[in-house]
Amino acid sequence: MTFKKTLLAASLAALSMAAVAQTNDSSKDEAEAGPSSDWAVTANIGVVSEYRFRGIAQTFGQPAVQGGFDISMPLGFYVGNWNSNVASGAGYPGGNLETDLYGGWKYGFNEDFGMDTGVIFYLYPGSKGGFAPGINEETGVAYAGLKNGMVNNFEYYIGGNWKTVSLKEYIAFSDYFGAVSPSGKGTNGSSYTDLTGTQDLGFISDSLSTWGVVGHVGYLAVSNYTAANYVDLKLGIT
Numbered sequence: 001m002t003f004k005k006t007l008l009a010a011s012l013a014a015l016s017m018a019a020v021a022q023t024n025d026s027s028k029d030e031a032e033a034g035p036s037s038d039w040a041v042t043a044n045i046g047v048v049s050e051y052r053f054r055g056i057a058q059t060f061g062q063p064a065v066q067g068g069f070d071i072s073m074p075l076g077f078y079v080g081n082w083n084s085n086v087a088s089g090a091g092y093p094g095g096n097l098e099t100d101l102y103g104g105w106k107y108g109f110n111e112d113f114g115m116d117t118g119v120i121f122y123l124y125p126g127s128k129g130g131f132a133p134g135i136n137e138e139t140g141v142a143y144a145g146l147k148n149g150m151v152n153n154f155e156y157y158i159g160g161n162w163k164t165v166s167l168k169e170y171i172a173f174s175d176y177f178g179a180v181s182p183s184g185k186g187t188n189g190s191s192y193t194d195l196t197g198t199q200d201l202g203f204i205s206d207s208l209s210t211w212g213v214v215g216h217v218g219y220l221a222v223s224n225y226t227a228a229n230y231v232d233l234k235l236g237i238t
Helices: 003-009
Strands: 013-016 040-048 050-053 064-072 077-085 097-108 113-123 152-162 165-172 191-200 212-221 230-237
Touching (some): 050 064
Antiparallel strands (some): 064 077, 152 165
């Protein structure tokens, strides 16, 4: 991930109120439903003014074209793909595309309670890592390195929702987006906690029934590199 930017943002809150999108999560913004016995294929495409992932800018204020597809299977299983352009300088040297592959299982216990669990693999085709960790001579601040080869990240996630409030935990099986801590240790086991809630405004007036608010708090805990931990916040109107 963007550890040079993360160092600058460590211990600070990133507040985003622009029209931005986060990396696809096939269940985050949907009310959970009971498992279906049918197969279904859906697709999505969109253009956003800026792409942010976990509070960190991925296109540096430039627009992003995003899209993907989902395949829903019987008993609540699903697989999917999602893609977006990114800036090479966002932590993916030589890479300008993010492509996510994911699969999992979701289940709605009733109209209010549901759960979702699965894995997601982030790929940045064309990217090339390969710089060692060290210390900035001017500031004396230690910085992370990036493993050789294409930048990628493999995570497991599990979460639940109550009505329109969801809590989800992501845990990295691999080194977090290829990062190596300043001490040279791996960053596998890093975690991200996502708490998101939405509320439609129809209870105020029928004229506001198509409007809503969304709030989010996230926390990244980087294994073997606590200086890079941070909190990100989001408040928006839809």
